[in-house]
Amino acid sequence: HLTSPIKSIPGPFFAKFTNVWRLLDALGGRAELSHQYLHAKYGPNVRLGPDLVSVSDPELLRKIYDIRGQFTKTNFYKVGDAKAGNVTIANVFSTRNNEDHSKRRSLLNSLYKIGNLVQMETRVDETINAFFKCIDQQFVEGPNSDIACPLDEWLLYFAWDVVGQLTFSKSMGFLDAGKDHSGFMDTSDRALDYFCVVGQLPALDDWLAKNPIEGIRKKGPPNFDAAAGYCLEKYMARVQGTDGKSVKTRDMLDDFLEVKSKNSDMDDFAVVSALLVNILAGADTTGILLRAIVYYTLKNPAVLKRLQDELDAADLTSPVSYSAACKLPYLDAVIREASRIHPGVGLLLERVVPEGGLQLPGSIFLPPGIKVGMSAWVVHQNKAVFGQDAASFNPQRWLRDTTLETEESFAARLANMKRSDLTFGAGKRSCLGKEFTLLETYKSMASLFLKYDMALTDPEKEWKIQNSWFVRQTGLDITFLQRRNR
Numbered sequence: 469h470l471t472s473p474i475k476s477i478p479g480p481f482f483a484k485f486t487n488v489w490r491l492l493d494a495l496g497g498r499a500e501l502s503h504q505y506l507h508a509k510y511g512p513n514v515r516l517g518p519d520l521v522s523v524s525d526p527e528l529l530r531k532i533y534d535i536r537g538q539f540t541k542t543n544f545y546k547v548g549d550a551k552a553g554n555v556t557i558a559n560v561f562s563t564r565n566n567e568d569h570s571k572r573r574s575l576l577n578s579l580y581k582i583g584n585l586v587q588m589e590t591r592v593d594e595t596i597n598a599f600f601k602c603i604d605q606q607f608v609e610g611p612n613s614d615i616a617c618p619l620d621e622w623l624l625y626f627a628w629d630v631v632g633q634l635t636f637s638k639s640m641g642f643l644d645a646g647k648d649h650s651g652f653m654d655t656s657d658r659a660l661d662y663f664c665v666v667g668q669l670p671a672l673d674d675w676l677a678k679n680p681i682e683g684i685r686k687k688g689p690p691n692f693d694a695a696a697g698y699c700l701e702k703y704m705a706r707v708q709g710t711d712g713k714s715v716k717t718r719d720m721l722d723d724f725l726e727v728k729s730k731n732s733d734m735d736d737f738a739v740v741s742a743l744l745v746n747i748l749a750g751a752d753t754t755g756i757l758l759r760a761i762v763y764y765t766l767k768n769p770a771v772l773k774r775l776q777d778e779l780d781a782a783d784l785t786s787p788v789s790y791s792a793a794c795k796l797p798y799l800d801a802v803i804r805e806a807s808r809i810h811p812g813v814g815l816l817l818e819r820v821v822p823e824g825g826l827q828l829p830g831s832i833f834l835p836p837g838i839k840v841g842m843s844a845w846v847v848h849q850n851k852a853v854f855g856q857d858a859a860s861f862n863p864q865r866w867l868r869d870t871t872l873e874t875e876e877s878f879a880a881r882l883a884n885m886k887r888s889d890l891t892f893g894a895g896k897r898s899c900l901g902k903e904f905t906l907l908e909t910y911k912s913m914a915s916l917f918l919k920y921d922m923a924l925t926d927p928e929k930e931w932k933i934q935n936s937w938f939v940r941q942t943g944l945d946i947t948f949l950q951r952r953n954r
């Protein structure tokens with residue numbers, strides 16, 4: 469510590485000497501709160517490990533997460549690699565190599581653009597209808613209609629089923645079953661618990677998940693073998709024509725196969741890996757955003773009223789189309805605000821400082837090789853950017869205050885907030901699936917609030933949060949009522 473080039477940066481005492489401090493912090497399950505607390509105490513630069521600095525100045529965001537990817541991902545991400553036999557296999561999310569990343573991402577990029585995804589919109593409609601049917605039968609009309617709906621679970625079933633529909637033209641069957649029928653959700657949670665904690669000391673992963681001795685590996689941490697097997701099965705069935713899908717409708721597996729037919733870099737393995745990324749990165753994250761929207765809206769009756777007034781005035785039918793939903797300014801503000809106050813990813817997005825180093829405010833210099841990162845949970849609390857009430861849920865901040873703001877001053881304030889939004893990461897490694905999530909979020913939330921009156925069963929009760937990289941919530945108990953005339 470005494471000779472470290474970052475010894476002047478403040479932080480918890482033990483963090484200066486060992487990464488065990490942050491491993492224990494992650495293990496506690498609320499690291500996002502520790503990060504907020506430490507930045508409030510020490511200022512914009514906090515040392516979280518012998519060679520790791522957390523920074524919070526939004527001005528640094530475009531520099532660290534630039535479009536060329538000069539700050540490469542740290543070894544934290546190698547825990548996200550898979551191991552098959554003795555080979556370690558990276559994916560588009562976990563790869564640390566800039567060229568390898570460009571190659572992988574360029575094969576996939578255009579498939580995740582909204583223009584491609586809206587062509588599959590009817591699949592999302594089908595899933596919304598299936599979701600509402602379950603809600604109606606179990607929580608609105610049936611003999612159990614007076615029991616509370618654990619909506620945290622149902623929103624997750626919905627999000628997983630949408631991923632199945634868009635990826636394979638087939639729901640994953642969670643809504644039908646009304647439970648985690650395959651254990652996928654539980655495995656995904658356990659694997660993320662592991663990723664989040666062991667990622668703080670990635671060398672541990674070499675002894676656990678990546679141990680050369682297969683016996684140890686097998687007994688080791690939860691892995692995605694079952695989900696990978698599922699994707700492989702779907703892939704084989706499609707290629708062999710036994711999955712019963714009509715050729716007329718298109719899905720992302722068709723897209724991946726088309727890329728494969730034109731590009732030798734997209735081999736069988738890359739197709740299965742792309743399918744797996746959809747399942748693992750696309751369902752939990754969206755479920756978390758949907759929960760945050762419902763929870764914060766119901767906690768704030770004035771927001772709920774204004775949202776439903778907007779929906780009622782818009783002459784919509786359920787399921788609401790994407791093109792209609794994304795034209796609703798208040799819905800847009802609610803979605804942005806929910807993702808600002810509860811970002812789905814709750815740790816630093818760690819990067820390695822490249823050659824040339826990084827100059828921080830306060831004449832601090834980070835030399836090449838030091839790890840640096842920002843957390844959305846910290847950046848989104850910046851009062852200079854988001855306002856003095858940054859700690860509260862207030863969708864209005866995303867709209868113009870016509871009594872106080874000119875068009876120009878609002879445009880500047882809005883652009884500044886958007887520039888400082890780290891919900892989906894930023895730059896070259898920003899989220900591949902952002903538009904995938906937005907398609908399903910705008911549609912489902914517009915449809916849900918249009919169709920139902922909902923209330924938190926116990927309005928005083930807080931939900932429970934577990935930060936395992938994804939910041940998942942439980943305890944969203946809802947009482948449902950059908951809205952009149954809907």
Ligand code: HEM
Nearest residue numbers: 561746749750753754757812817892893897899900901905
């Ligand atoms: C609310 C929903 C979502 C949130 C909040 C979210 C958040 C993020 C964030 C913060 C990153 C950057 C991670 C980093 O820099 O370490 C990221 C990357 C990524 N996300 Fe998402 N994500 C969401 C939905 C999705 C969906 C639906 C998919 C796919 C179907 C997806 C696939 C990916 C992939 C592949 C990457 C890695 C991109 C790269 O390194 O080039 N995400 N996401």
